[in-house]
Amino acid sequence: MINLVLFGPPGSGKGTQSEKLIEKYGLTHFSTGDILRDEISGKTDLGMKARAYMDCGELVPDKDVIAMVIKNLDKHQGSKGFIFDGFPRTKTQARFLRHELTDRDMRINLMIALNVEREELITRILKRGENSGRPDDERSVIEKRIEVYHKQSAPIIEFYKMMHKFISVDGKGGIEDIFKRICDTIERSIA
Numbered sequence: 001m002i003n004l005v006l007f008g009p010p011g012s013g014k015g016t017q018s019e020k021l022i023e024k025y026g027l028t029h030f031s032t033g034d035i036l037r038d039e040i041s042g043k044t045d046l047g048m049k050a051r052a053y054m055d056c057g058e059l060v061p062d063k064d065v066i067a068m069v070i071k072n073l074d075k076h077q078g079s080k081g082f083i084f085d086g087f088p089r090t091k092t093q094a095r096f097l098r099h100e101l102t103d104r105d106m107r108i109n110l111m112i113a114l115n116v117e118r119e120e121l122i123t124r125i126l127k128r129g130e131n132s133g134r135p136d137d138e139r140s141v142i143e144k145r146i147e148v149y150h151k152q153s154a155p156i157i158e159f160y161k162m163m164h165k166f167i168s169v170d171g172k173g174g175i176e177d178i179f180k181r182i183c184d185t186i187e188r189s190i191a
């Protein structure tokens with residue numbers, strides 16, 4: 001079983017690369033952003049609450065995200081492993097994930113962080129926003145999301161570094177080149 005955390009600021013390519021990794025390694029995609037957007041489409045209480053945070057680029061409160069993760073983790077029993085995309089995003093979530101996985105006799109093998117410069121992130125998300133229909137793919141919200149990433153999410157890098165599970169990969173260039181770098185990293189570190 002391989003469990004990966006794909007980490008990086010908004011627009012660093014986590015979603016795109018997750019899709020390719022799932023295909024190659026047969027893993028289960030676990031994107032809290034996608035789950036939250038499904039909750040919004042379903043007009044659930046969680047969705048309605050989460051939307052207010054998401055639309056302005058803030059993080060949804062830990063207690064709501066954690067309750068949602070507990071509900072969804074066990075839906076995939078028997079999976080060959082997970083790619084956690086956009087989760088964990090705070091130290092509380094990182095500690096919670098370690099605890100939940102340990103309880104299930106599982107662990108994170110590697111956190112792979114995609115490294116992309118700020119201007120490139122903004123350009124990529126604005127381009128995605130032309131078709132994504134996501135209200136948070138708009139310039140002022142993108143800037144807020146990048147700020148939130150640096151303040152609240154980037155500190156969890158230390159958590160994975162301490163466990164010798166952190167690797168940074170150059171996230172610039174073509175999709176296939178980045179994918180190859182990620183796969184090489186996985187095979188060097190895990191296989």
Ligand code: AMP
Binds near residue numbers: 058088
């Ligand atoms: P994403 O699709 O991963 O870019 O997430 C879109 C938005 O959903 C984020 O800007 C947050 O508002 C919210 N979100 C997704 N994952 C989390 C998380 N793990 N913790 C808190 N908020 C989250």
